[in-house]
Every structure is written in structure tokens, then in C-alpha cells.
Amino acid sequence: MxxxxxxxxxxxxxxxxxxxxxxxxxxxxxxxxxxxxxxxxxxxxxxxxxxxxxxxxxxxxxxxxxxxxxxxxxxxxxxxxxxxxxxxxxxxxxxxxxxxxxxxxxxxxxxxxxxxxxxxxxxxxxxxxxxxxxxxxxxxxxxxxxxxxxxxxxxxxxxxxxxxxxCVSYSGLCYASQYCFGRSANRGACAQFCRMKFDLLDADGEVLDAQRYFLSLxxxxxxxxxxxxxxxxxxxxxxxxxxxxxxxxxxxxxxxxxxxxxxxxxxxxxxxxxxKGSCTYTxxxxxxxxxxxxxxxxxxxxxxxxIASFDTPKAMGEFVGTVKELRGNSFNVAGVASFSNGDGLCFVNDRRELEGFRVNRVEGNRLFPLKMPANLRPGLRLYRNNDQEMERLLGKKSAERKMTVTMALRATADGFSLQMGDAVASIVAEHQEAQKDPRENIIRQLTKLGGTPFECSEVDIPADFNYFIPSSLLAELRRKTVEAALTLSVSPQPxxxxxxxxxxxxxxxYHLPYLYNASNALARAFYEQQGIQVADAFEVRQPAERLIMQCRHCLRFALGRCVKHGGRKPEWKEPLSLRLGDGRQFRLEFDCRHCQMNIYADE
The missing domain is CATH 3.20.20.380 (Copper homeostasis (CutC) domain)
Incomplete structure (x- = not known):
């Protein structure tokens, strides 16, 4: 299988x-x-x-x-x-x-x-x-x-x-954070360039759309x-x-x-x-x-x-209904969701900005925020991005994982053995004939597996087994068998x-030699053995041509202007650019042959 x-x-x-x-x-x-x-x-x-x-x-x-x-x-x-x-x-x-x-x-x-x-x-x-x-x-x-x-x-x-x-860029081929902030995504220090606001500009510098999260997926x-x-x-x-x-x-x-x-x-x-093992949840x-x-x-x-979220890079959570009526310091919600004191709710306001607030008190579907949001109005879609009841359930022990095993107890020449799965352990003990049926106590003692990853579904004891075994020895036999089973269960390295x-x-x-991300002598020697003359990684030496992102996400498509996929012919003049709030601009290249959008940092 x-x-x-x-x-x-x-x-x-x-x-x-x-x-x-x-x-x-x-x-x-x-x-x-x-x-x-x-x-x-x-x-x-x-x-x-x-x-x-x-x-x-x-x-x-x-x-x-x-x-x-x-x-x-x-x-x-x-x-x-x-x-x-x-x-x-x-x-x-x-x-x-x-x-x-x-x-x-x-x-x-x-x-x-x-x-x-x-x-x-x-x-x-x-x-x-x-x-x-x-x-x-x-x-x-x-x-x-x-x-x-x-x-x-x-x-x-x-x-x-x-x-x-x-990530909006193909992983390993994003240099935007390194270029803009000196923080390399390939070094584990991404500054999340793609979660920032941009203006979208045409070739003449005219703003097509302002202050949107165009790269936030x-x-x-x-x-x-x-x-x-x-x-x-x-x-x-x-x-x-x-x-x-x-x-x-x-x-x-x-x-x-x-x-x-x-x-x-x-x-x-x-x-x-x-x-191995099955889980139960609370x-x-x-x-x-x-x-x-x-x-x-x-x-x-x-x-x-x-596939993108142009309005916000933040968590919106689950849709819980629409705002129905505002009254003083409260409002009610049209929907079937139930709420708890302390829930975090949010909505996209008329300026296309995410606005959040915390619920202070709940009376059915009427909510009393800690502070009424200024831009809340009837008809807005409401989302919950912090569910207090779920957090309460998950804040404590919420699952248990157990492997179900069967046990087989047998008498040996000098004591007793217990098999659990493929694991077997034994103890040396005297064979004392039991004065009453020992099975109930044996099963009770052997199946005390709390604190271990195991639970026992059956203990196989021969029909003619009639030996008294002290509870202390049964506990020792169980412990040794569990230890043997745990040793066997250790996953070998593939x-x-x-x-x-x-x-x-x-x-x-790659057509640009820095895209190999060779930042040390061992890596460079490896590529040379492959017959590839690599350049230093972007993080080591910034190249003249600065392709800083390669994305399958395409703004031409997202804005309905990809003719290849049934969109309208763009009415804007290209190349387009994205502009950060600090004025830095990044040229967009639509590589239709590879159905890819490339982003360049041009001086």
C-alpha cells in the first residue's frame, strides 16, 4: 500500500x-x-x-x-x-x-x-x-x-x-526583501515586501489604482x-x-x-x-x-x-453575517453564528480598508463592542478573526493519540512472557497455582497503559492458565514490554x-547566473562541475540586472486584461510599475510565453 x-x-x-x-x-x-x-x-x-x-x-x-x-x-x-x-x-x-x-x-x-x-x-x-x-x-x-x-x-x-x-514569487527566486531592506528571504529574514501597499502606474507615471495590496495572496x-x-x-x-x-x-x-x-x-x-496511532479530539x-x-x-x-486579497494582507477569518442595525453602543447581526465575549471581529470599510474591533458583551445576536467602530454601517459583511470559544478549547489538552495493541500472556519455563505487537518481554517468577480465577486482575494490571502511547484492545490468556502473579510483577512485566515496544517503534532513517x-x-x-543562489565556495564548485559558470548570489553581490521576483500571479490577468485568458485588451500604456509609499518603483514584465509576471527593480 x-x-x-x-x-x-x-x-x-x-x-x-x-x-x-x-x-x-x-x-x-x-x-x-x-x-x-x-x-x-x-x-x-x-x-x-x-x-x-x-x-x-x-x-x-x-x-x-x-x-x-x-x-x-x-x-x-x-x-x-x-x-x-x-x-x-x-x-x-x-x-x-x-x-x-x-x-x-x-x-x-x-x-x-x-x-x-x-x-x-x-x-x-x-x-x-x-x-x-x-x-x-x-x-x-x-x-x-x-x-x-x-x-x-x-x-x-x-x-x-x-x-x-x-509567497507571491516562486520560492528561492525572491530578492525583493534583500533589495529593499537588506533582509534576505533566502537567509530566512523576509520582510514581506509582498504584503505592502502599492500604487499601480502606467508607462507615463499615471496612477491606475492607488494604495492596494497588489501582491498579497x-x-x-x-x-x-x-x-x-x-x-x-x-x-x-x-x-x-x-x-x-x-x-x-x-x-x-x-x-x-x-x-x-x-x-x-x-x-x-x-x-x-x-x-501509527489514532487520535481523539475534544x-x-x-x-x-x-x-x-x-x-x-x-x-x-x-x-x-x-487568488489575491487587494484590500488587506491581514487575517479576515470566517464570515459570520452582515451588520443589520446600529443602535447606540451596539448593533445586531443577520446570520446564524453564535458569539462569545472577547471575539475579534472585522470588516472592510468604504475606503477598502480592514477595520477590526473586539466584542465586549454578547446578548444573542446583539453585540456590544468595547468601542463602536466609526465606519460600521448596516449591510457590511462581518468576519470573525479571533474566536474565543475555539481558543478556549484549544488552549488546553485537546487531543490524545494512541496505538491500539493486543497482548498475549504466556507461562515460560522460569516465569512469564508478555507479547505486545512485535515486542516481547519476560520476567523470572515462581509458578504459583491461583486459588481463584486470576484473569480479571491480570487483565486490569496489564492494561494500565496510561502515560504510554498504547491502549490495549485484548489480552490473550490460554484457557488453562491458572497462575497467581503478584500485581507488582505484572506491573514490571508490563513496563518491560512497553519499553521493548517503544524501542521497536522508533522510525529508522530512510x-x-x-x-x-x-x-x-x-x-x-537559469538565464541570469545569480539565480542559482551560490553564496559559498562549495556551492560554486558544485555548479562548475556541472559546467555552469555561476555568478555570486544576489545577497553577496547585487547584479546589474535586478529581476527581484518571478510570479505566476499576474496583475494583467487579475485586472481582467489578459487577452490570452479571455480578458479585454489593456487600455493602458505599458510597461506598468508598482510604487511603494517611499516612492521606489518596480517595473512589471508580462512574460506571456511562460505565463509569468516578472518584477524588476530599476534604477
Whole structure:
């Protein structure tokens, strides 16, 4: 059967454990340095603890070492990789080819991060030839494109994003933050250029539209399309969110875990989860109640309208009704949602700005804000971006994960043995004949598995078994068997695939040499062996031609002016530009041949 993996984010150890408890088959977490979220780092000790916890369930831990590194950081990177290998992490996510080389020399399994810009079968084939066991595909790919890659590369594990925030640029090829603010996205310090306001200008400098969030995308949500991604050949389904808190991880992980289980149940004998155990929850997962900027399936079915949120880059949350009537310091809501004191609500005002407020008191569908919003009026759509009842439920223990086992107790020549799954343990003990039926006490003692990942569904005791075993010895036998079972359940590291390195193909090469992101001697030497003369990474030496973003998101299409996709012929004079509030302008190039929008920083 084909294994399916739900991969959840972990900002820290608490989030990692919560992800496992709520149904993740694997988690990805950043180490203290060299991860693509520099603000989120964890000690190797915490990562080791997470590995020990996850491996009880056969779940895996992947560590993001997916930034580019500089020459003076190579020694520290190697030392970190060595520590991670000793901590028994299951794989490393890598962008930098120098880091890949060091990780493989240390025997670590490597996954190609989405930062390596993985959007073609040729690129996936080349990465596999370098020994990458898995490739994380670009978020922009459609289900058909994923299926095409899988058909051409059936032996390569494909990981796809299914939920969370979207970068507007192809990952690894965004230099806007570095150019504008000296903060490199490839170094884990993105300043979120794409979440800023811009004016849209024509070639003559005339303002076509002012102060909009033209590059701010909605959040991805593929919850209704997991089956398509599975059938396309993906094996790992990744939730974005290493900056998100534990309540986000709990809710989203639980929601997708239940959806995966439902799909597997509908296709018996074809699929299974990549880890063990089943979860019970104290809440009903609901993706509407988790941080989101509005949801989109992005390019899953090809180019779609409304993938961006031009009015706000902030979380809007779930739609809860429309404002019906204002009265003094309160108003009522037309809708079926129920509210709680402390809920956070928001709306888009007449100036197309998101405005938020907190509910102080609730009387049915009449709400009393802490302060009445000045721009609230009847007819406005109301959203809840902070659900107090959901936060209350998720703020405490909200799930339990258990592996169901059966036990078999047997008498041995010098005592007793207990088998639990594939694990067997024994004790030396006298065979004392019982004065009354011992079964009830034996079963009660052996099934006291609280505090362990196991629950027992049945204890097999032979019909002629009539021995008295003290409760203390039964407890010892149970403890030894549990320890043996936990040792067996530790997930082995998957063997990394090493093939003969193949040369770059046109599908994997870039026309601008800095796009290879070669920032250290090891990476430059690697590309030279490939026959590629690379330039220094953008972060090392700024190039003369400054292509700072490559986007599948296209403003010409979004504004209904893409003739190729049925829009009207643009009436404006191109090239268009985006202008920041500080006056800096960025030229837009519509590359219709590749159905792509490029953004340039021109002096």
C-alpha cells in the first residue's frame, strides 16, 4: 500500500508535540540557525526530544537547514548537521548545494526544499540524481502538472503544500526583501515586501489604482481536493506555518488528518498513513476559525481569478453575517453564528480598508463592542478573526493519540512472557497455582497503559492458565514490554538515494547566473562541475540586472486584461510599475510565453 504523510509545522517543541498528538505523520522544524524562518530557531536538545516523541508513533522529524550560507558559516553548518545526525532526525530540508554535500557526507537524508524552485520534471529528475530522497514542489503547480511530474519521475517522493500562507514569487527566486531592506528571504529574514501597499502606474507615471495590496495572496486551502493531489502522485501533504502558534497547529493538523483518514477509508487496500496511532479530539476542527486571509486553491485547476486579497494582507477569518442595525453602543447581526465575549471581529470599510474591533458583551445576536467602530454601517459583511470559544478549547489538552495493541500472556519455563505487537518481554517468577480465577486482575494490571502511547484492545490468556502473579510483577512485566515496544517503534532513517550526477538540462538552468543562489565556495564548485559558470548570489553581490521576483500571479490577468485568458485588451500604456509609499518603483514584465509576471527593480 502507498503511504500518505501529513506534514505539519513546528515553531517549537510544544508545537511539534501538539502536531504529533493531533495526527501529523511528520513535522518540520527549524534549528537554531540556517532555517528559512530566522525568527524561529530551536536547540538541538529540543529537536532530539521531539524526535524521541515522534518516533514512538513511527512519525518523522525533518529539520529545515534551507537557507543559503556564506563561506564563514560553512564550519558552523557542518557542526550543526553533525549534531542533527546524532539527534536522529529523519531528513534535512536543503536549498544550498554546499549544505547538500555536507549533509550527505554525514549520512543524512536530504529533501530538496521548495526554495530550490521545483516546477518541472527535468528539475525533479536532476535533483533525484543528486541524491535527494524527496522534492518539495512549487506551490504554483496544478494537479495536472504534479501528475505529469510523477508520471515522468515515479520513483521520486513528491511533497506538496496543501494549506497556509502563499509567497507571491516562486520560492528561492525572491530578492525583493534583500533589495529593499537588506533582509534576505533566502537567509530566512523576509520582510514581506509582498504584503505592502502599492500604487499601480502606467508607462507615463499615471496612477491606475492607488494604495492596494497588489501582491498579497490569499491563503492556500486544498482541504476539498486532497484526493486529486493523492491521485496526482503526491505522498506528503504539507501545512505551511512555522511562525504560527500552537492553536493553529492543533486545528489545521486535526482537520487534515481527519480528511486523509476519510480518503483512505474510501479506498481500502490502496493507502495507509505513514505513522501509527489514532487520535481523539475534544473539539471539532474547523479551518474557518484559524488565521487566514481568505482561502484559495491557487493554481490547482489552472489560472483562477481572486487568488489575491487587494484590500488587506491581514487575517479576515470566517464570515459570520452582515451588520443589520446600529443602535447606540451596539448593533445586531443577520446570520446564524453564535458569539462569545472577547471575539475579534472585522470588516472592510468604504475606503477598502480592514477595520477590526473586539466584542465586549454578547446578548444573542446583539453585540456590544468595547468601542463602536466609526465606519460600521448596516449591510457590511462581518468576519470573525479571533474566536474565543475555539481558543478556549484549544488552549488546553485537546487531543490524545494512541496505538491500539493486543497482548498475549504466556507461562515460560522460569516465569512469564508478555507479547505486545512485535515486542516481547519476560520476567523470572515462581509458578504459583491461583486459588481463584486470576484473569480479571491480570487483565486490569496489564492494561494500565496510561502515560504510554498504547491502549490495549485484548489480552490473550490460554484457557488453562491458572497462575497467581503478584500485581507488582505484572506491573514490571508490563513496563518491560512497553519499553521493548517503544524501542521497536522508533522510525529508522530512510535510506538516501545516491545516483550518478547528471548535467543541467534546459529545464533546470537559469538565464541570469545569480539565480542559482551560490553564496559559498562549495556551492560554486558544485555548479562548475556541472559546467555552469555561476555568478555570486544576489545577497553577496547585487547584479546589474535586478529581476527581484518571478510570479505566476499576474496583475494583467487579475485586472481582467489578459487577452490570452479571455480578458479585454489593456487600455493602458505599458510597461506598468508598482510604487511603494517611499516612492521606489518596480517595473512589471508580462512574460506571456511562460505565463509569468516578472518584477524588476530599476534604477
Amino acid at each position: 502507498r503511504q500518505l504523510e501529513l506534514l505539519a509545522p513546528a515553531k517549537n517543541l510544544e508545537c511539534g508535540i501538539a502536531a504529533i498528538d493531533h495526527g501529523a505523520d511528520a513535522v518540520y522544524i527549524g534549528a537554531a540557525r540556517f532555517g528559512a524562518r530566522a525568527a524561529v530557531g530551536n536547540s538541538v536538545d529540543d529537536i532530539r526530544t521531539l524526535c524521541q516523541y515522534a518516533h514512538q508513533y513511527g512519525a518523522r522529524v525533518y529539520v529545515t537547514v534551507n537557507t543559503i550560507v556564506y563561506d564563514d558559516e560553512l564550519a558552523d553548518t557542518r557542526a550543526l548537521l553533525q549534531q542533527l545526525a546524532e539527534a536522529r532526525v529523519d531528513a534535512i530540508l536543503v536549498q544550498d548545494m554546499g549544505v547538500r554535500q555536507m549533509a550527505q557526507e554525514l549520512g543524512l537524508t536530504v529533501h530538496a526544499s521548495t526554495q530550490t524552485d521545483n516546477r518541472t520534471a527535468g528539475k525533479v529528475s536532476w535533483l533525484r540524481s543528486l541524491g535527494f530522497a524527496r522534492v518539495v514542489l512549487a506551490r504554483e503547480l496544478s494537479a495536472q502538472e504534479i501528475a505529469d511530474i510523477h508520471r515522468q519521475e515515479p520513483d521520486t517522493e513528491l511533497e506538496v503544500f496543501v494549506h497556509g500562507a502563499l 490569499k491563503d492556500m486551502n486544498q482541504s476539498e481536493h486532497l484526493g486529486e493531489l493523492i491521485e496526482a502522485g503526491a505522498v506528503s501533504f504539507k501545512i505551511e506555518g512555522r511562525l504560527k502558534d500552537v492553536t493553529y497547529v492543533k486545528n489545521v493538523t486535526a482537520a487534515y488528518s481527519q480528511l486523509l483518514n476519510a480518503y483512505i477509508k474510501q479506498h481500502p487496500g490502496q493507502y495507509e498513513r505513514a505513522s 473539539f471539532r476542527p474547523d479551518l474557518r476559525k484559524t488565521f487566514n486571509r481568505g482561502y484559495t486553491t491557487y493554481f490547482l485547476h489552472g489560472r483562477q481569478p481572486d 535510506s538516501h538515494i545516491i545516483h550518478q550526477t547528471s548535467a543541467f538540462s534546459p529545464q533546470t538552468s
